[in-house]
Amino acid sequence: MELAEKLNFSNKSISKWESGEAVPSVEVLQKMATLYNVKLDYFVNITHDETDVKQEEEKKPKHTNRYIYNRLTISLLCICVVWIVATYMFVISPTLFTPTFLPFVWSLPLSFLMAVIFNCIWGKPEHTFWYLSFLNWTLITSLFFTIPNYFWQIYFLGIPIQIVILLCANLVLNNKKNDPATIHEKRKFILFKNKKKREKKNRKKLEEEALSQEQNTEENQTKKA
Numbered sequence: 717m718e719l720a721e722k723l724n725f726s727n728k729s730i731s732k733w734e735s736g737e738a739v740p741s742v743e744v745l746q747k748m749a750t751l752y753n754v755k756l757d758y759f760v761n762i763t764h765d766e767t768d769v770k771q772e773e774e775k776k777p778k779h780t781n782r783y784i785y786n787r788l789t790i791s792l793l794c795i796c797v798v799w800i801v802a803t804y805m806f807v808i809s810p811t812l813f814t815p816t817f818l819p820f821v822w823s824l825p826l827s828f829l830m831a832v833i834f835n836c837i838w839g840k841p842e843h844t845f846w847y848l849s850f851l852n853w854t855l856i857t858s859l860f861f862t863i864p865n866y867f868w869q870i871y872f873l874g875i876p877i878q879i880v881i882l883l884c885a886n887l888v889l890n891n892k893k894n895d896p897a898t899i900h901e902k903r904k905f906i907l908f909k910n911k912k913k914r915e916k917k918n919r920k921k922l923e924e925e926a927l928s929q930e931q932n933t934e935e936n937q938t939k940k941a
Contacts (some may be wrong), residue, residue: 723747791834800828821861824854845885852877 720730723744732738740748742756749756802819810816828851833845856874860866 719748719751722751738756787834787838791831791838794834795827795830798823798830815861818858818861822858825851825858828854841888844886846850848881852881867907 719725720727723730725744729738729740733740745756745759746881748759752758799820802823805813805908806816813819828847831847832844832851835847852874856871860868860870863870
C-alpha cells in the first residue's frame with residue numbers, strides 16, 4: 717500500500733507485478749530503484765534476487781546460539797559484579813548507610829545502566845529505550861531513599877525524562893522503519909519466505925504425484941490379477 721501511494725498506482729497493479737501477471741514500465745522501475753536505493757538491474761535480472769540473498773547471507777556473520785549465549789553471559793556477569801559489591805558493602809559496613817538496604821537500592825539503576833550499555837553494543841534499539849525507562853525510575857527511587865525526609869516530589873522529575881525517552885524512541889524507530897536499508901532487508905526476507913513456500917508447495921505436489929502414481933500402479937496390478 718505504501719509503494720502504491722508513492723508511485724500513484726493502485727494496490728491491484730502492485731499485486732499483479734508481485735505475482736508476475738503484469739510488468740511495470742521502465743520509468744516506473746527507475747522510480748522504484750531510486751526509492752529502494754538499488755540499481756535498475758536489481759529488478760530486471762531474474763536470477764539477481766536469489767543470488768543477492770545468498771551473497772548477503774554469506775557475508776553476514778552467523779550469530780549462533782552459542783554466540784548469543786556468550787553475549788548474554790558476559791552481560792549478566794557484569795550485572796552480578798554490581799550486586800556482589802552491594803552485598804559486600806552491606807555486610808562489611810552496614811552502619812555507613814541509612815537505610816541499611818541502600819546499596820541494594822542503588823544496584824538497580826546501576827544494573828539497568830549496564831543493560832543499556834551492553835544493549836547499545838549488541839542488542840536491538842527498541843530494547844535500549846525500555847532499559848532507559850527502567851533506569852530513569854530506579855534512579856529516581858534511589859534518590860528518594862537517599863535524600864533525607866523522603867522527598868517524594870522528586871518523582872515529578874521522571875515524567876519529563878520519560879516523555880523525552882518516548883519521543884526519542886518514536887523518532888529513532890520511525891527512521892529505522894523508513895530507512896531504505898531496512899526496507900531492502902524486509903524485501904529480502906519476503907523473497908526468502910516466498911521461496912520457502914514455493915519449495916514446500918512443489919514438494920507437496922511431487923509427493924501427491926508420487927502417491928497418485930503408486931495408486932495407479934496398484935490399480936493396474938489389481939486389474940491384471
